[in-house]
Amino acid sequence: MASPLRFTQHGKPHSQIIGWLIAYQAATTGLEVGIEPTVRLDDTNEPQPDAVLFRFGGNAQIDADGYITGAPEFIAEIAASTASYDLHSKKNVYERHGVKEYLVWRTIDREIDWFILENGTYKNLAPDATGVIKSQEFAGLWLNVAAILNNDMSAVLKTLQIGLQDGNS
Secondary structure, eight states: OOOOOOIIIIIHHHHHHHHHHHHHHHTSTTEEEEESOOEEOSSSOOOOOSEEEEETTSSOEEOTTSOEESOOSEEEEEESTTHHHHHTHHHHHHHHHTOSEEEEEETTTTEEEEEEEETTEEEEOOOOTTSEEEOSSSTTOEEEHHHHHTTOHHHHHHHHHHHHHHTOO
8 A cells, every 4th residue: 555645735736736747748749747657767766756747759768668767857746744855865866867857846845946957966946036937948837836836726827828838938
């Protein structure tokens, strides 16, 4: 039996991240979105992140057994009781294996950390003056931080639409 997960601290935020990523995938060709897939990074690291987004023909591939092998371009984790693990051990593994963007939603702290890989090291990607974080890897993948933290998915999706129309300027 799987570990118990709270609805408000994990289940709902997880569905919101997935909804945001699915909306982005629907408007963008050549992408895959997955929920909790096993990602075979190497012989000793096979995490099951809450969400992945990756390109067909990119670093990550689907192997003959149906698993992801290699580093997806984007991984998201919903962290309530696992925040320390997600921000240290997992972050280090993802960084070492070349995951280009890594988002950690710390639901208890009501904070979102978005990291981008620069020269092999994660750097924090901060929101702009309007409170929006703009992906460096995926044009138009914008996240309205205040809206998602306040469960306002309408505003989250409106911001995403603006990003998709703008193309990531």
